[in-house]
Amino acid sequence: MKIAIISNLYPPYYLGGYEILCAQVCKELHNRGHKIVVLTSQHGVEKACVESQEFMIHRQLELYVPFPKAAKLMRRQRLRTSRTNYDTTKKFLHDEKPDLVFMWSQLRLTLGSAQAAQKVGIPTIYTFNDYYMGGYSPSAFSLRLRPFFRYILDNVFYRQITHRNLDFSYTTCISNVVKDTLLQKRVPIQNSRVINQGIPIEQFPYKKRQKITEKPKLLYVGQLHEYKGVHTILEALRLLPNLDIQLSIVGDGPQQYKDRLRSEAQNLRVEFLGKVPHDKIAEVYRSHDIFIFPSIWPEPYGLTHLEAMASGTIVISTNDGGHGEFLKHHDNSYVFKKDNPHDLADKIQEVLHHPQKTSQIVQNAREMVENKLSIKAYVSQLETFLKECLEKEKK
Template identity: 25%
Template sequence: MDKLRILIITNLYPPQVIGGYERAIADYARLLHHRGHTVLVLTSNTEEYTNTTYTNQEPKPVVYRGLHLCGEWTKQGTHWFSLEEVASRTFLNRQIVAQELQTFQPDVCLAGNIDFLGLELLEKMLADGIPIAHYVMNATPGYISELTPKSQLHQYITCSNWIRDSLKQHGYPVNTTQTIYPGAAVEEFYQTELPPRDRLRIAYASLVMPYKGADILIEALSLLDTGGMEFSATIAGGTLIPEFTLALQEFVESEGMQDKVKFPGALSRQELKQLYQTHNVLVFPSRFQEPFGISQVEAMAAGLTLVTSGTGGAGEIVQHSKDGLVFESENPLDLADVLCSLPVSPTEWERITRAGQQRAMSDLSQLHTIEQLESVLFKLVSIKI
């Protein structure tokens, strides 16, 4: 068997997205389809999370948006529907999965984010003898460790060693777990010429949310401005808390930095590439334990210097002063010091940047990821046979 019938189950799928998890699973679906596998994506139709700036590339796999989520994401966090509603939606989801197993007849399942979908769907497939590779890009797979499927046909894939260690600490079995870095479309973002380094041109490209640390960067920029450092900065990204972005903008104006700091909102993929062409540093100031952080790899491929808080799995992307720079999380003074160090040593700045670009292109490409993922799927199918 050289080609597989792959069922992908995930709660959201582009253009309905919240963050990088959905985009990564969509990229794998597209790449597996492009490599000749027959791919069916089974997901929900949750239009309130539609992000029109995200477009998936051709060729596209078949996507069926028939599943029903059992909860929603709010400003306060996750919210489950009533027990009666959850029971009703779970029953409908089991029927849909049973129907697709009968008509599509997959060889293997790649599970993504199953939050608000429930473990029952995976248990149904395992009961029917369908192997499952669950690609975990959150601290937990969406259920408590005691409910982990016991079948040898079930295997976790983690997006970083930090996630694998987190699973182990929470009691999940990780004996067969393999870490596969998500990788990025590095060829798409690669620039042969490094962006000009005449002064600090700082980019932020992530959700503009408190846990992502945009406020830490803004505070560091204020310190740069007070110290007379020449810079410009772009804070790109959408938000689920508009008042947080507004507060950042008001602070920028109060500090007199409105001509130096711009807030363009969420960017399309093409707009993101254009952003990287005019900036030379990406700051990734996340204050929470990141599973990975694909935007960092994209920027490195484009020739930007990565300056990161290195929290969680993000700490596995670069080594400080080798191919990127790491600052103390939630410390704007340390971030400002790291940023200031770049213009004073142009030769060292270029060396770190080129090493980062090489790291992205050689070790963190989607091609490398998909080859590893394909190997896991074939291995699971061979166990079934």
Template identity: 25%
Template structure:
């Protein structure tokens, strides 16, 4: 069958782990002989065809006030206007229709829909094609995709989010199957009445395993003649809990260092650097996982929002580095307290500092967690197993297409 993967972004435009996993999936299926094509948004008007590592990629110029993949963060008014248009962007449907016609697509697999909006589901349904929705974040509940506001995670959609997402749950009934990259994410959306009647399952995103020789070098007892080295790797943003991490690190009563790898908005980076105020905290910019995890003894993932999954936690464990993680979102599905790391609770701020102190106080524990870390995430490193599960799902969706989709296509209007 010919499969169209629809996504907000596609390489080389990478906003986060969702795009990395999507590319890994598309290229993996192509290597297995599948007929795949990608449609993503782009900065140039009209529809253009490119090729990325042997995969045909269509890029459609985003019909909105600005293209959302930009280093410059627009002001609040511009962002509000963008999200109003993205509530249902009917203009983007014509690009989908054109690619469906050109490529004789048999199945559409939707990933992040920012820019396309849920209008994509209507266009796919009108073409009488089966569809699968892969969930990477909370976009369907929250325009910001993170359900995080005023420094804390939202327990439920606020009034503004409900307004911007009115009718989305009803439209999702057109989707044949839904995949969550974590149990947390899938359960949260379905509890909000999304994807009623759709086949639902969890398929964890697979991370590429490090080279065996590289991994072996990590799995060695930590040197005790130097301070304990903590490290954070990822986007520098408020919901990632960096302020909490820096504040708790500064309370530690033992010698330690903290390396922070990654980039964020320039003003927020400056705020964090001013907060750090000690040479023991260094900001080292972008780092490859192989380079970064050589520099740390313990990784910290202090998210104060509901992290949808947490590939960075998988990567740390894959390099035999134990992890201190918050007990939010999908992180507890990766980090098991006392097995490959320790869990802390943003609702109890001192729990992070206490976990860091425990790692220093009990080197036997730290070494045991490190020795168990790689094995604990082996199932997250198996790309072939992930591809097997996706292929089985795609076959099932095409073969078991419900008659209600063929004979009674549901179209909605705002």
């Protein structure tokens, strides 16, 4: 198959797991003999360009608000960007003539590309790995003045910036949490197929661990936003003054929250490593004892959990989200209550005081990822789904 991938960002420019996974899937599909061509935004480059890697990457689309600026509704700007991306995508598809279009994150791209693919008549498949599409739902009807005004804008004057006329016959979701949340946000994906993400196991070699030393090394990897709950780790460490613990924080985010974390980290052994290139992250996992994920919002899934598990790093995490669909307390991880530093402190001590049990949990985690959640298993399911969709369209 010739597959056109359309994504808001594409590595080396990325926000998180959505874009990283997109690149991994593209490479795996390419290795299986499919012809891949990528259309993405100009984010990270000075002007529109075409790059040649294993396949062609067209950095030609526009974002209506560049990252990392805060996004606002901005209906007029979204409409202008939508029209520009519609024209760009229509020309791209006319030139490339793919068998199908595979839509990844359209966050800040608007839906111009999706509308162009549908207009051209090429089978279009969506993969939803977070909740972004809910932001394109038209405002619901209400008799209250402001909501009613928004309803008129979205359903009369700015229909093009909503998903109202898109066909969601072919979609996948990375977790049941994502599917249920999008349905609640009025995205019509009742028949979406849930396909759990996998990771490239070979990039995360397993490190068999001995007993954790007297100076345990803790790790957080992810974006630095308040809803990620990183402050909970710092609060938990203050409850463990008798332990010589070192914490490494990998990631980036708004300056205000980073300043708060640095302030709360005073007199603690905390190192802020910033954003680490993804091809270097495996060694970071291997050089730490415990990976902590303290998110206080329902995460779509858990890329970093899988990477840590594959690497042999102990996982202590909340489970309110898609990651809760594979985390099992005392089987492949330790689970603590969100926004609860006391419970987190208890789990850290439990890990340190029960090395034999912890060793078995780490081994179970590696086996789960290796046997069930590899990138090859994930792409095999995606590949089957894409072929099924294409066959249905041919009939």
